Amino acid sequence: MNRSNGDVADRSKTSGSDFLQLNVGDAPAGGLSDWLARRLRLAISDGRLPVGSRLPATRVLAGELRVSRGVVTEAYHRLIEDGHVAGRGRGGTVVVAAPVSAPAAGGPRETVDPPSTSALFVAAPGADVYDALRAAPARIDLTPGMPDLAAFPRTAWLRAERTVVGGLAPSDFGYGDPRGTPALRHAVANWLARNRGIRADPDQVVIVAGTAQAFGLLAQVLRDDGIREVAVEDPGSLGARQHLNHWHLEAPPIPVDADGIRVDALRAQGAPVVLLTPAHQFPTGVVLGGERRRDLMRWADTEGGLIIEDDYDAEHRYDRPPVPALRSMLAEHVCYAGSVSKLLAPALRVGWVLAPPKYRDALVDAKRFADLGNAVLPQLVLAELMESGGMERQLRFLRPRHRRRRDAMIDAIGTHLPGAAVHGAAAGLHLTITFDAGFADVDLAAAALACGVKVQPLSWHSQRPTRPGLVLGYAARTPTEIGEGIATIGDALRRLSRSRHLTDDTRR
Template identity: 55%
Template sequence: MVNDRGSDFLQLRPGDAPAKGLTGWLTEGLRTAIAAGRLAPGTRLPATRLLATELGVSRGVVVQAYQRLVDEGLADARTGSGTVIERHAAAVPRPAADRRRTLRELRLPLSTPDGVDLNLAPGVPDLAAFPRAAWLRAERAVLSRVSSADLGYGDPGGAPRLRVELVGWLRRTRAISAEADDILVCGGVAQGQALLAQVLRARGEAAVAVEDPGSRGARDQIEHWGVRTEPVPVDDDGLLVGPLRATGLDTVLLTPAHQFPTGAVLAPERRRELLSWVNEGPRLIVEDDYDAEHRYDRAPVAALQGSAPERVAHLGSVSKSLAPGMRLGWLIAPRGLQADLLAAKHASDLGSSALPQLVLAELLATGDYERHLRSVRVRQRARRDALIAGLRTHLPRARVRGVAAGLHLLIELPGGDDVELAERVRAAGVLVHPLSWHRRLPGPPGLVLGYAAHPPDRLSEAAARIGHALSRR
């Protein structure tokens, strides 16, 4: 039983909490104070034991509430300094109107519209899980031994040490067949796609095949560089090879390990068909391995590149495992393309930033990167489970797909315009993607929901809001 004395801190009164809801009550009170500016960035929260005593609750309630703020990126638990409020959205200057319009048109996943407090757009990772302590430890180790030459322009293909560590990691975890010199370090998968589009265009390829539904971002990236995209349908076993053949194109971009956005895995028979297709002539598969690290309920799926290294260009990054702001990714292309890609990379930016490359190499070498991934998988499984449970309760008619891996899921709905449905959900304060944004061929309506950026209690709330919004006529 709690007392009702309360605390001078934010005038919190446990008597206002619902039965068996103390942690949620305290967390929401802290969130509200942060949003209102009553807890400014840099404010140190009371010690957990002290606040628990003042409120007359168990210390575990306060510890869990603080941890939820940390998980959401609203606070930071600092050794020796307690829990400190982080910089939050209200403290960030708003861009000018024309810039906001451009961001909306690009549909950037990290640009949250006004009135939305739960961003479930796919592509937003768990930024609060960034391994700050491990990164600082690795950075100190790198700086203690880095030479002046290591910080120069260097090889535009990437820091040699990172390429060595990456190729070892990818051989072990993705069954890649490559050498260190085959790796081109780039500014995320997006730059890898841009470099490939430029090289293919220069070689006379005016169009490539893409999955449908498939990543709108990837499609927009390729088309920005003057290469047309031709949609090819997917089903529960992945890309359909028959329609691919019918396009008459020689290059296809796909996500075989975890198809975006359906979550399908390219089935063994379909893989064999695709590899047969690519070996019939001078053809190319571009494999976007965008979130292969996140796997919960199924066996690992090897990358296609290992089966046909001279026919597959493999793309990956740390955007979903560390943070997209790192802008660190890799491209392993057939050797016949590597010289042109290296020249395009050099012309683009002279090479990726040296220090982050060396720090990532250190994380890989020490095993800290793998330990971080194991921790993140546990967090993401709990978040996925909370969202699925909430959808089953509040939206029982929906078919939920793509739950065994990744950081998003797809809900297919009985009918309706999914753009209009997404707008109704947005009016309830939740941002999701209509499935039609990611397709050009006819198909059932649906919503694509990312779950990586929010803790389980917020995802349960999001599911309730979605269910309520879609149940209204």
């Protein structure tokens, strides 16, 4: 229930608190919770409420401000949803994270130096573009690929950690198996059987440091086998393409349409390997259609092709039934890669690969000489979380939360970007929007960042000419932030359009 219109005992008398010098007289009529949440968020951002500090009890602050307790409770709840504070029972409500940046209350939006944004958003981004984009300051980050980090299951993780560490023998703190701990390989095999329809023996599982390392190791193995090309979807992930190129593999583009990758174009291109995101194509969000799947299986079976299946966010679905993994259909021709980056957090750097027998030993060798295997303790904790049912509980918790945020983004796009077409809404953690031609999407992305909103241009992920568009992540932001971010993009687009029209008039 929204209590933003909460009562004030007597608005003719100014009520306030020594805490942050809050003065109810500064609040707009009918928006007390919004006002209080903004003031608290600003204090967290500028350091007046550092991480670890405790907020006043709701009853106490409501009494000092002479407002209903529901006003304070709702303001605190909004900060909890944002991931800035957390309820600690008798320990009260505690600040746990600060925003990267926040606008002054009622003040103008912060901006980023225009030269830096224009240098970042170029048509041919370099290898460090993601590092630069992550480092760029912004009020609202709508870049794709990030789950709801505020929802990380801290309590469940700590419980699993205590269980694991309490039962370890001294010998368990030594070097581990480069393939991964037996406990995690067993847990991953069970997880894939339950959730992706893949039957695999734990010995077939190789634990890696995320999907990024999986691509790097596979690229080395394939190159040593004489392969020089891995075809990729177009549009398709810029990051995946960069990893292949780094290991001196060409990544020829294969067009994607409403049914997924064009298998006829794959055949015509002639590459022996293809990298796919069949359950939720990145970035368009389409699902590889049934006839395309059968045609792709025929290509692999009769022509000896190898499929690298990047199953990066298949568990996050909202409006459609589950889609089986390709690995479940033709295991000997599919190299399957997945991770917990979109389920829990990228910071864990834990993923897995199931390779066909032909490449399994070479993949283990590559992993061994890369790092001797992932860190053992996080593997054991993750295995405990997976086997205890904690991962399924987390997924059940996230789905409705993500759905609400997706719906908020779609609604905001309809309001502020009415000319945009929305793609890939049925699943995943991001949407792609496209526009009629007439401007460069890198210019729109730069203009949005200059106004404090971070996005990715669709052209980054396209090797061939395409309609201008943006790839927008919604899972890591609150509905309020999403609405403000899309409104800012709408403002940036209108300014860009006016500037273009002025330039055209001048040229006439």
